[in-house]
Amino acid sequence: MMTTGTNRIMDEFAKLMTDAAGAAQGVRKEAEAAFHAQADRWLNSLDVVRREEFDVVREMALKALEENEALKARIDALERQAGTAPVAGVQPEA
Known part of the structure; x- marks a missing residue:
């Protein structure tokens, strides 16, 4: 019975890590998009x-x-x- 409980905890932990990695990737993409938008605005203000x-x-x-x-x-x-x-x-x- 102990093995089943441990497996369930490990499965939940793995799911949590997968969700966290997906969320981190989403945040990274949003940060990159915001950075690119800000860089475009800055370059446009320089009239380049x-x-x-x-x-x-x-x-x-x-x-x-x-x-x-x-x-x-x-x-x-x-x-x-x-x-x-x-x-x-x-x-x-x-």
Whole structure:
């Protein structure tokens, strides 16, 4: 009879520990969510951009730079064809 009582106590203790572990995990998840929310609010108050937004704007800037360089090369080529390209070191006549 003693074994049955001991087993029942151990089963109850194991159930209590399982419930406590589940509760602790729930509290941890809630704490993490609260921390992330607070961190987001803090970062937003600093007016910082997210990495994804930065990468998008950076790609746009690089594309615009490439387009500008291509247009400059095209203008230079057209000026050479027209004979209006400025010669290095020569001042235009007044």
